[in-house]
Amino acid sequence: GEKGSPWRYWLLLGSYGLFLLLGTAVFVGVEAPQEAGLREALRGARAGFVRQHQSCLSEPGLERLLERVLDADSYGISALGNVSDDENWDFSSALFFAASVLTTTGYGHTVPLSDGGKVFCIFYTLLGLPATLLLATCLLQRLMGLLSHRPVQYLHTHWGISSGHAALGHAAAMGLGVLGLFILLPALCFWALENGWTFLESVYFCFISLSTIGLGDYVPGRGSPSSLRHLYKISITCYLLLGLLAMLLALETIYELREVHSLVRFFAPPRAPASPSSEDDDQMEILSRDQLGLATVCGATPSGSQADSEADGRVAPHDGPSG
Secondary structure, three states: OOOOOHHHHHHHHHHHHHHHHHHHHHHHHHHHHHHHHHHHHHHHHHHHHHHHOOOOOOHHHHHHHHHHHHHHHHHOOOOOOOOHOOOOOOOOHHHHHHHHHHHOOOOOOOOOOHHHHHHHHHHHHHHHHHHHHHHHHHHHHHHHHHHHHHHHHHHHHHHHOHHHHHHHHHHHHHHHHHHHHHHHHHHHHHHHHOOOOOOOHHHHHHHHHHHOOOOOOOOOOOOOOHHHHHHHHHHHHHHHHHHHHHHHHHHHHHOOOOHHHHHHHHHHOOOOOEEEEEEEHHHHHHHHHHHHHHHHHHHOOOOOOHHHHHHHOOOOOOOOOOO
16 A cells, blocks of 8 residues: 555665665776776876976976867867868768757767857757657657557467567567667677777667767767768768667667566555545546647557547556557
8 A cells, every 4th residue: 555655665765776886886896997007007108208208398398288188189179190180060070969969968079169159059959859859759659559569469469479478579579679780780880890999899889879878988980081971970870860769669668568567566556546536537637638639749649449548547547568
């Protein structure tokens, strides 16, 4: 009942806290020695360089030069080689930046330099993020019926598989499909095209990008030939948009599983329905009309089973995948 449910929230909160502490401990244990070794090697290289050129180079001058180099690198401008050949604000690079902003990936390798660019980025994001969420919601609503609900219904109707098992098998197949088509296969391409990338680093980049984490330690297209760089950047932008949609589709399919719903109900059980008042009925009716209005805006017509489940929403809540 609801009186005994608070301990479940504390259990969930405590488990998440322990999971967070576990990740912290692992990162400290694995990365701290690497950082210490790199820091010591950098100090040795700097001291050796100063000793070798102490007759013609002052240490304060070297400090100022390094500060300018690091400051330029934080804006995506490298001091290595011919920096004029790798522009950050041509059309393809700006398109890649806009897509990374609207999908909240944000690699951080390219940032606005001017105050006007920073102000425009704020307002562009304020308008673009809701538009991106609306577009993703509408596309997911369309694709879920085509690529998730219909296959499960087909397996249940023609093969006699129970709805729960069909949904579970379909979710596993979709997850493996996204893994193969949008992570492993693109990783092979990046491994072949990007100089110095290992296959693990390529897989790491694909997953970090499609999960919208976007750490920015690996960004493709920096060392590509100038003749193909624009096409390469545009292709990467299209891959990121399609891959993000595929990832959302797979996650939504997994979330609709009855097992996931059972886990959510365990930690957040539904409130016990009190005697329904006319005010509660009016609120539920308004909610149903709002959901129908969103479906109409997105251009999707609710199926018969979905309409029946919405009409019967006051009697029994919908759980598990349809079909």
